[in-house]
Amino acid sequence: xxxxxxxxxxxxxxKIISFATFVGLLYACSTTKKVPDGDYLLVRNNFEFExxxxxxxxxxxxxxxxxxxxRQFLFMPLxxxxxxxxxxxxxxxxxxxxxxxNEMRNQKLRDSLFIxxxxxxxxxxxxxxxxxxxxxxxxxxxxxxxxxxxxAVSIEKRLxxxxxxxxxxxxxxxxxxxxxxxxxxxxxTHKDPTYIxxxxxxxxxxxxxxxxxxxxxxxxxxxxxxxxQTVLEKEVNRVNDLMREYGYYRFNALGDEVGFVADSLxxxxxxxxxxxxxxDSLDSPYxxxxxxxxxxxxxxxxxxxxxxxxxxxxxxIRFHKTNNNYDSRAIWRAIIVGNKQVYDQNKLDLTxxxxxxxxxxxxxxxxxxxxxxxxTSPNDSIVDVTYILKPLxxxxxxxxxxxxxxxxxxxxxxxxxxxxxxxxxxxxENLSTxxxxxxxxxxxxxDIDRRILAYEISAQASLSFPRLLLPFNYYKLIPKRYSPxxxxxxxxxxxxxxxxxxxxxxxxxxxxxxxNEKVTHRLTLFNTQLSLTKNKDAYYSxxxxxxxxxxxxxxxxxxxxxxxxQKFYAGQLTIDQVSQQIxxxxxxxxxxxxxxxxxxxxxxxxxxxxxxxxxxxxxxxxIYNFIYNEIGKNDYPNAFYFSGKVELAGNIFSIFNQKRNExxxxxxxxxxxxxxPYAQFVKFDFDIRKYFKFGDNTLALRQFVGIGIPxxxxxxxxxxxxxxxxxxxDIRAWVPFGGLGPADSQVDERVRTYMTDNMKLTTNIEFRxxxxxxxxxxxxxxxxxxWSLKNNNYGDEFKFNKFLKQVGVGSGVGLRLNIAYxxxxxxxxxxxxxxxxxxxxxxxxxxxxxFKPTLNIxxxxxx
Numbered sequence: 001x002x003x004x005x006x007x008x009x010x011x012x013x014x015k016i017i018s019f020a021t022f023v024g025l026l027y028a029c030s031t032t033k034k035v036p037d038g039d040y041l042l043v044r045n046n047f048e049f050e051x052x053x054x055x056x057x058x059x060x061x062x063x064x065x066x067x068x069x070x071r072q073f074l075f076m077p078l079x080x081x082x083x084x085x086x087x088x089x090x091x092x093x094x095x096x097x098x099x100x101x102n103e104m105r106n107q108k109l110r111d112s113l114f115i116x117x118x119x120x121x122x123x124x125x126x127x128x129x130x131x132x133x134x135x136x137x138x139x140x141x142x143x144x145x146x147x148x149x150x151x152a153v154s155i156e157k158r159l160x161x162x163x164x165x166x167x168x169x170x171x172x173x174x175x176x177x178x179x180x181x182x183x184x185x186x187x188x189t190h191k192d193p194t195y196i197x198x199x200x201x202x203x204x205x206x207x208x209x210x211x212x213x214x215x216x217x218x219x220x221x222x223x224x225x226x227x228x229q230t231v232l233e234k235e236v237n238r239v240n241d242l243m244r245e246y247g248y249y250r251f252n253a254l255g256d257e258v259g260f261v262a263d264s265l266x267x268x269x270x271x272x273x274x275x276x277x278x279x280d281s282l283d284s285p286y287x288x289x290x291x292x293x294x295x296x297x298x299x300x301x302x303x304x305x306x307x308x309x310x311x312x313x314x315x316x317i318r319f320h321k322t323n324n325n326y327d328s329r330a331i332w333r334a335i336i337v338g339n340k341q342v343y344d345q346n347k348l349d350l351t352x353x354x355x356x357x358x359x360x361x362x363x364x365x366x367x368x369x370x371x372x373x374x375x376t377s378p379n380d381s382i383v384d385v386t387y388i389l390k391p392l393x394x395x396x397x398x399x400x401x402x403x404x405x406x407x408x409x410x411x412x413x414x415x416x417x418x419x420x421x422x423x424x425x426x427x428x429e430n431l432s433t434x435x436x437x438x439x440x441x442x443x444x445x446x447d448i449d450r451r452i453l454a455y456e457i458s459a460q461a462s463l464s465f466p467r468l469l470l471p472f473n474y475y476k477l478i479p480k481r482y483s484p485x486x487x488x489x490x491x492x493x494x495x496x497x498x499x500x501x502x503x504x505x506x507x508x509x510x511x512x513x514x515x516n517e518k519v520t521h522r523l524t525l526f527n528t529q530l531s532l533t534k535n536k537d538a539y540y541s542x543x544x545x546x547x548x549x550x551x552x553x554x555x556x557x558x559x560x561x562x563x564x565x566q567k568f569y570a571g572q573l574t575i576d577q578v579s580q581q582i583x584x585x586x587x588x589x590x591x592x593x594x595x596x597x598x599x600x601x602x603x604x605x606x607x608x609x610x611x612x613x614x615x616x617x618x619x620x621x622x623i624y625n626f627i628y629n630e631i632g633k634n635d636y637p638n639a640f641y642f643s644g645k646v647e648l649a650g651n652i653f654s655i656f657n658q659k660r661n662e663x664x665x666x667x668x669x670x671x672x673x674x675x676x677p678y679a680q681f682v683k684f685d686f687d688i689r690k691y692f693k694f695g696d697n698t699l700a701l702r703q704f705v706g707i708g709i710p711x712x713x714x715x716x717x718x719x720x721x722x723x724x725x726x727x728x729x730d731i732r733a734w735v736p737f738g739g740l741g742p743a744d745s746q747v748d749e750r751v752r753t754y755m756t757d758n759m760k761l762t763t764n765i766e767f768r769x770x771x772x773x774x775x776x777x778x779x780x781x782x783x784x785x786x787w788s789l790k791n792n793n794y795g796d797e798f799k800f801n802k803f804l805k806q807v808g809v810g811s812g813v814g815l816r817l818n819i820a821y822x823x824x825x826x827x828x829x830x831x832x833x834x835x836x837x838x839x840x841x842x843x844x845x846x847x848x849x850x851f852k853p854t855l856n857i858x859x860x861x862x863x
Contacts, residue, residue, distance in 0.1 A: 031069075031077060031140070032180040033084040034091065040143040040175055040182035042068050050189040056162055058695030060188070063154040065147045069138055071772060083137030086130040093117050094127070094134045143182045145173065152186060159190065163226035165268055166191040193226045197270040203277040205286045211246050212239065212277075227271060232260050235275070247288035247342040249370065249383050289343040292371050292382040295320060296331055298389050302364045305388055316340075325391070326360075330427040333467055334358060335387075336481050343383050347481070351387070354483050358466050359420070360428045361389040396420040412440025412454075424463070432462045460491035468511055482513040500542060500613055501534040502720075518630055524623040527647075530676070531720050536614040540575065543613070545750035546606040550575070553603040556596070557582055579607055579665050601793060604666065605751035608792075611664035613754065617718045618678040621649035631691070641689040647721075650680030654712055671713050680712035683721060689863055698768045702863040708758035709789065722756035723786045725808065728856035729863065730762060731782040732829035733810025735854060741785045742796035744806040744835035752836065757786040759798050761807070764863060768816075778814035780827070783807050785835065809833035812853060816861075823860050828853035 035041045045064050049057065061067075069080040086094065093113050100109060107126065114123045152169045159167035170187040199221050203209035220235045236258050243251040252258050261274045279286055297305040297320040309320035314328045316339030321328075334354035336347040352366055365388040398418045416436035424431050437457040464487040468474055478484050487510045495502045508527040514520045540547035557578075558565035564581060567573045573581075582588070583604070592600055625645040630636035653673055661677060663669040670677035684707045692699040708717040716722075725741050726734035734740040739749050742757045762784030770776045785807045787798035812829035830853055831844050841847075 031080055031084070034088055035140050035142065035180045037180075040180055042066055042141045042143045042184070043181045044068060044183040046183060046185040048185055048187050050187060052190055054162075054190060055695055057188075060155050060158060060186075063158050064151040064184075064186075065154070066141055066144060066151065066184075069141055070774070079136065079138040080140060081137070082133045083139055086133035086137070090127060090130050091134075093119070094130060095139075097131070098134060143173070143184070148173070148184050151184075155186060155188065159188070161229045163193045163195075163228045164190050165194050192269060194264075194268060195270055196221065196223055196225050196227050196273045197267075198272045199223050199275075200272065201275040201277070203275075204283045205277070205279070207288075208243060208248070208277060208286055211242065215242055221273070221275075227262060227273065239277070241345070243286075244343070244345040247290070247344065248286050249289035249343045251286070287381050289370070289381050289383045291337050291339055291341045291343060291385060293318065293384045294335065294337060294339055295384075295386045296335065296389065297387070298322070298326055298331070298361070298391065299364075300390060302388055302390075325423060325426065327427045330358075330466055331389075333480060334483075337385055348385065350481060350483070354466075355387065355389065357483065357485075358428050359430055360392055360422050362392060364388040364390050392422060394422055396422070412438040414438045428466050430464045432464070433460070435459045454496055456493065456495045458491060458493035460489065462490075463488045469509070478513055482515055484511065484513045486511055496534075500536065500539065503532045503534060504720075505530040517633065518628055520627045520629075522623075522625040522627070524621075524625075527619075527621045527623050529619045529720075530617075531619070531718070532616050532676075533614045539610050539614055543606075543609070543754065545753065546609060549599075549602050549606050549748060549750060550579075553582070553599055554578065556599065557585075557588065560588070561585075576665060583607070583665060602748040602751050605747050605755070605794060607665045609751065609754050611667050612716065612719045612722075612756070615664075615719060616676050617720070618653075618673055618676045619649050619718060619721070620653060620678065621647050623647045631689075637693045639689075639691045641687070643685070643687040645683075645685040647681075647683040649682070650678050650713060653678045654680060668715060678713060679710070679718045679721070680714045681708055681710045681717055681721070683708040683717070696770050700764075700766045700768065700861075700863065702762075702764040704760065704762040704764075704784075706760040707789070710758065717756075717758040719756055722758060723760035724756050725760075725784065725786055728825070728827060728858040731784050731808055731810050732780070732812060732827050732856050732862075733782065733831045733854050734808065738854075739836065740808045740834070741787075741836065742794065743785060743787050743798070743803075745795040746836065746838070747794050749836065755794075755796075757788050757796060759787040759789055761785065761787075761803070766814075766862070774818055776816040776818070778816065778827070779812075780814060780829075781809065781811045781832075782829070783809050806835045807833075808835055810854075825856070825858045825860065825862070827856040827858075827862075829856060830854070 031043075032041050045061065045067065047057070047060065069077040071077050093116075097105065097110065097113060107124070110125070110127065111123045114120065114125075148171055152171045156167055156169040159169070168189045168191070172185050172187070174183045174185065176182065201209075201212065203212060218238065220231050220238065225231070236252070239258055240252050257277060257279055259276050261276060262271045263274075264271045294317045296317060297309060299305050299309060299320075299322055304322055305320055309322055312319040312321065312328055314332050317328075317332055317335055319328045319331065334351065336351045336354065337344075341347075348368055352363060355361055355363060365386065367386045368383050371382040371384050396419070398416075400414075400416045400418070402414045402416070414436060416434060418432065418434040418436075421431040421433075423429065435458070437455060439453070439455045441453060464485060466485055468478065468484045469486040469488075474484070488508075489510065490507045491505070493502075493504045493506075495504070506527075506529045509525045511523040511525070512520065513522075535542070540550065554568075558568070564573065564578060568578050589597075589600060623645065625643065628640070628642045630639035631641055633639065654671070659672055660669040661672050661675065672678070684705075686703075686705040688703045688705075690701045692701075706723050708721060708723070710717050724737055725731055726736040726738045730736075731740060737753050739753050742752070742755055745752060762782070764780065764782050766778055766780040768776060768778045785803075786796075787803065787806070788794075788796045789798060791797045809832040810829045811832050812827055814825060814827035816826075817824045830848065830850075833843055835842060837844075
């Protein structure tokens, strides 16, 4: 900071310096306020690795018994500040007070504690603020050196468990008597690990051994691996799940049937490992179990079953109901297990998931057990299953008010009203109706110094069915275990945000099949959307940049065509009529010099924008979406995600209709339905993500590929199905419609700003580093752009030998705050490479301005 800059604005820097000094003094003075003399406030645990660092070392901090007070506000211990703000006179009393249940915390209890601690003068005081500070705050963590020693032992045991049998953990204390603060440093030496020399398995039961051998390739244990007992635990869980899938009920239920023996007599660095599987000391054979009785009760109270229910049966399942509100067939579809089937734990888990996903019942009881024999001993081969269900309320009304964020509207307030009507037709069908809106403020396109009200209002009704709506029996093609569902959707929305508003109507028939916890298929038939543009005549009032270019070119044209000018200013010709006259005047266009041709290209671009932005369009399509998702699954730390979607639109309309409209200024006549042109295109979207864990840190990669191909009745993709750049979940260095693309086009930026195109490539790379439970940092780079698949004379055509030089590059840093169940994201992004700049100015490093980033505020991760 220059001295001159400081002199010009001393008040601003005075405030910043004063605030920083205040926070520093507050932090320095208040944290040790309640630390007794001779004790130390633990402020930090450090870990130093003497020889090397292993990927799992991040977990070692969890084995330290004493952790410093958490830091929340500006990385400072807010909870400790709050605790210290309470009157120390009452600390002991309030510590005991907080141990009582909430219902007992009243004035009577406080008065009794005042008497107990000889504070008779305080009887009757509520201590409201002190109680609040204690409730929200946390007491200072006082260093306990004995617990430090125990922590070192725990870390050493964990290292041994991880395969480092000779590891050593020492520690040292750094004590600051003046500040009454201390830090602990754990000195960790891994030394050489113990490896698995050879791996064997000893399974006495032939059938169990055969199953294990069939799936041996899936084993997590290999010769040459470090002898890590966490891997052995995962292998035991894998074997348990595998055997239960093959019908062995409660296999290894007590955890004593599967174990490992490592022979370390000859060596502690190369040891043979044997997995032992025995049912008991007598090596009794395992028996496969089958499903016996399946009872499903639908009651309002668990005491109603079985005495107050009527029994019914359907395809091997016994139903017990107090009334006939629910059709037994609707429940039967959710029950994956079947009578006399071989026991499979996965089917039991899936059945419970299906029942809950119906959103019609709560499960009062779900029980599976071995059938009792003639005496008291159970029959170890038949498993009886019972589900006791309680219907949820018929109506469920929810009123909400949320903060909302969208790439166009930015932050806004979103009120919503949702009503669920359950079991509409007696088959567990649910009707969901909702009315919601988002209200905020955006930059006025007529005057960028003003902000105007913007909104999105929508109403939607969705009727969901716990089955596929098909006129034939589909269970041989799509089994019940895929949990197939259907929904009919009808909605309307009114948008008034950037420029012209839109009124949208949509309807569709959706099918969903969940193959397993990772794979889903979604098919939408008759997906119909009618999009109507509002305020068409006011286009140039909203898009002032386009209007400026139009006026400039009109003036150029009028200079040589005075008759047209007179008619225009006299109101005899409209803007569109003059624009059409110019497009058709080939002699004038051919006579333009290069500068004039560049201005003409920009002018035509405004006409294309106008035609697309003001277009009414009818889209009737079929959409198929395949999703493979490992995100959030414990077994997949390095998760992978893939979403592939294809949309085919307009073919049905093209068969039955030949009526055409007059077209636009730059568009050819199109066939219409009720005077509204329908779109015809095929569109592909691929979203691929991969995550790599490095201890607590995560490297996240994303590649998006989108291609839209218009054909038949459409020469361009509808604007509501086209691609644009920018935003907090895209290329963050640019705001939406912020001037990136298409390609490296040199068309006037005022025109390019609102251009959309039919091909998009985006690559995102982000490295996430958690600081603590509240804060997480990130470093990221976003790369991408949009292109056209044909030559539009704007320099936006996609070509394999050019596209790498046409991508925009943005990089930056981010901060994520975990507040309750919400992750607030702040990303500061900078433009590194702007392909639409002139040659020599594309790389922006020499123009780097660290205090002028593109700020993105959003909720959740970008991908």
